[in-house]
Amino acid sequence: MGTTFTNIGNASAEDWAGITGHFAPFAAALPDRILDQLRQMEGDYGGFPVDRLTHCLQTATRAHRAGEDEEYVVCALLHDIGDALGPYNHADYAAVMLQPFVSEANHWMIEKHAIFQGFYFFHHLGLDRNLRDQFKDHPYYRRTVEFCALYDGPAFDPAGETLPLAFFEPMLRRVFAAPKRSLYQRADGELAY
Numbered sequence: 001m002g003t004t005f006t007n008i009g010n011a012s013a014e015d016w017a018g019i020t021g022h023f024a025p026f027a028a029a030l031p032d033r034i035l036d037q038l039r040q041m042e043g044d045y046g047g048f049p050v051d052r053l054t055h056c057l058q059t060a061t062r063a064h065r066a067g068e069d070e071e072y073v074v075c076a077l078l079h080d081i082g083d084a085l086g087p088y089n090h091a092d093y094a095a096v097m098l099q100p101f102v103s104e105a106n107h108w109m110i111e112k113h114a115i116f117q118g119f120y121f122f123h124h125l126g127l128d129r130n131l132r133d134q135f136k137d138h139p140y141y142r143r144t145v146e147f148c149a150l151y152d153g154p155a156f157d158p159a160g161e162t163l164p165l166a167f168f169e170p171m172l173r174r175v176f177a178a179p180k181r182s183l184y185q186r187a188d189g190e191l192a193y
C-alpha cells in the first residue's frame with residue numbers, strides 16, 4: 001500500500017517501513033545509473049582529442065595496467081563524471097558520489113584532482129598553475145600529483161589503450177555494493193536504510 005501523508009512530519013513508522021523497503025532495490029541500482037551517466041558522456045568532446053567517456057575509460061585503463069587496486073581504478077573511471085551537472089565543480093561532484101564507498105585517501109584525491117590537474121594548463125587560462133602547492137604538506141599530496149601525472153593527464157590519446165566500459169562494470173558493482181559510511185548509519189553501525 002502506498003503512503004498517504006502530505007507532510008513528511010506526519011509520516012508514521014509504518015510509512016517509513018514501506019519507504020525503506022523501496023530503498024534497498026533503489027540503492028542496489030546505483031551502479032546502473034552510474035553506467036548510464038558514463039554512457040551519456042560518449043561523443044561529448046568539448047574540444048578535447050577524445051570524448052569524455054573515452055577519457056574516463058582511458059584514465060581507468062592506465063590505472064589498472066599500472067597495478068592500482070580496484071577501488072582506485074573505479075575512482076579513476078568516475079573522476080570526471082560530474083562534468084555534465086557540475087561543470088564549475090566537477091571534482092567535488094565525483095568526490096561526493098564516491099565518498100560513502102571509498103577510502104579517505106581516494107576521496108581526497110578525486111576531490112582535489114581538478115586543482116592538481118590545473119598544473120598542466122591553468123597558466124594557459126590566466127590562472128595559477130601552482131594552486132596545488134597549498135597542499136604540499138598534505139599526506140595525500142603525492143598520491144594526487146601521481147593520479148594526474150600518470151593517469152588523468154595522459155588519458156587524452158586517441159591511439160591510447162581504452163578498455164571498454166563492460167570491463168570495469170564488475171569492479172564498479174563491487175565497490176558500490178555497500179557503503180563504508182552513511183548518514184543513515186545508526187549508533188551501533190547498522191544501516192537504517
Ligand SMILES: [Fe+2]
Pocket residue numbers: 079080090091113114117
Ligand atoms: Fe577532472
Ligand SMILES: [Fe+2]
Pocket residue numbers: 055059079080152
Ligand atoms: Fe580527467
